[in-house]
Amino acid sequence: MQVMALQISRIAARASVCVLSRIAFQAAANSPACARRGVNIACARPRRFSGSPASSGWRGVPVLTRCRSVAVLLGTVGVSAAAAAVLSSSAVCAMAARPPLNFDSDKSDWKEAKNKLLSMSLEERRKIYKTDYISLDQVPVWKHSGTTSAKPFYKANDELNQKISLFRGDITKLEIDAIANAANKTLLGGGGVDGAIHRGAGPLLRKECSTLGGCETGEAKITGAYCLPAKHVIHTVGPIAHGSVGETERQALRDCYNNCLHTATKNQLRTVAFPCISTGVYGYPPEQAVEVALKTVREYLEDNSAQLDRVIFCVFLKSDENLYNSQLPAYFPKDEFLKSKL
Numbered sequence: 340m341q342v343m344a345l346q347i348s349r350i351a352a353r354a355s356v357c358v359l360s361r362i363a364f365q366a367a368a369n370s371p372a373c374a375r376r377g378v379n380i381a382c383a384r385p386r387r388f389s390g391s392p393a394s395s396g397w398r399g400v401p402v403l404t405r406c407r408s409v410a411v412l413l414g415t416v417g418v419s420a421a422a423a424a425v426l427s428s429s430a431v432c433a434m435a436a437r438p439p440l441n442f443d444s445d446k447s448d449w450k451e452a453k454n455k456l457l458s459m460s461l462e463e464r465r466k467i468y469k470t471d472y473i474s475l476d477q478v479p480v481w482k483h484s485g486t487t488s489a490k491p492f493y494k495a496n497d498e499l500n501q502k503i504s505l506f507r508g509d510i511t512k513l514e515i516d517a518i519a520n521a522a523n524k525t526l527l528g529g530g531g532v533d534g535a536i537h538r539g540a541g542p543l544l545r546k547e548c549s550t551l552g553g554c555e556t557g558e559a560k561i562t563g564a565y566c567l568p569a570k571h572v573i574h575t576v577g578p579i580a581h582g583s584v585g586e587t588e589r590q591a592l593r594d595c596y597n598n599c600l601h602t603a604t605k606n607q608l609r610t611v612a613f614p615c616i617s618t619g620v621y622g623y624p625p626e627q628a629v630e631v632a633l634k635t636v637r638e639y640l641e642d643n644s645a646q647l648d649r650v651i652f653c654v655f656l657k658s659d660e661n662l663y664n665s666q667l668p669a670y671f672p673k674d675e676f677l678k679s680k681l
């Protein structure tokens with residue numbers, strides 16, 4: 340913003356100097372005094388020759404008055420040029436005096452910080468992370484272990500199988516386009532994965548979240564990720580099940596995965612990671628949640644595979660890792676797996 344102000348002030352200063360000096364010289368050029376001396380002033384607008392140069396000029400105006408008006412004009416030019424110089428130099432000083440943007444302070448402007456981070460190169464961003472990071476090439480594509488009892492629900496599709504990963508670890512370390520957050524309706528942070536994401540991102544995440552007006556169950560809202568290795572956080576609110584799950588809870592959990600994927604592709608994001616939404620404090624039984632998660636992601640990829648490169652199921656608990664390993668072959672079967680079943 341300062342740069343723009345600086346440029347505008349410079350342009351305005353130059354324009355005023357040019358206009359005023361042109362008027363001043365024009366006045367001087369037309370004065371009979373110049374005509375007598377045969378002075379040819381370059382900036383006077385060339386006119387088609389129509390008789391002697393003295394034929395026009397300030398006929399009937401006293402010489403002293405003419406000199407005074409030219410002096411006033413030139414003085415104005417001088418003053419405006421000086422004012423422009425002062426303005427532009429003070430703007431430059433103001434910019435130079437500004438401390439560097441602190442991405443981990445709630446005193447910083449979250450919009451400015453978010454835009455700055457999104458414009459940075461990967462190397463520059465890596466200096467901002469508050470945590471160590473795991474790049475995408477360190478997250479392998481899921482591979483069948485070969486032994487499973489799960490009956491396949493879909494045809495084998497190797498293109499889709501190449502877009503799925505199962506990763507056990509801390510979602511806040513993943514250096515990808517977006518991580519999903521199992522938030523609550525306030526979007527102002529809490530505990531579990533929500534708390535970890537807010538701690539890793541720093542206070543500007545909460546600052547941006549506070550402008551979103553909360554989030555309904557099943558909805559998804561996107562923000563920057565600030566000091567996290569991910570570029571964005573997609574916040575979603577899972578259903579509170581507390582052990583019992585009906586169609587309402589199933590549909591709400593489906594909506595969480597669908598709306599997060601839709602938010603990602605709408606923002607041209609191609610790599611997304613999900614925690615096990617609702618299976619912690621919200622009490623959704625993990626063995627039921629895994630089926631909703633895999634089915635929803637499979638069906639979204641059937642229709643939108645060109646828009647996504649990787650969907651990572653980021654589990655935290657060993658029990659969840661075992662669940663996903665046992666269920667993945669049914670939702671993402673592979674050819675030789677099917678042949679062996681026939």
Ligand SMILES: NC(=O)c1ccc[n+]([C@H]2O[C@H](COP(=O)([O-])OP(=O)(O)OC[C@H]3O[C@@H](n4cnc5c(N)ncnc54)[C@H](O)[C@@H]3O)[C@@H](O)[C@H]2O)c1
Nearest residue numbers: 509510521523529530531532533535617618619620621655
């Ligand atoms: N778990 C807590 O102690 C606690 C306390 C208050 C609020 N919350 C949060 O819980 C509510 C949402 O419940 P929820 O069951 O959807 O979420 P959750 O309680 O965070 O659990 C969701 C899943 O995320 C897993 N998880 C936890 N930390 C990480 C991590 N760093 N990386 C990857 N996965 C992780 C966790 O094991 C569980 O499988 C929200 O209010 C939110 O603020 C959690």
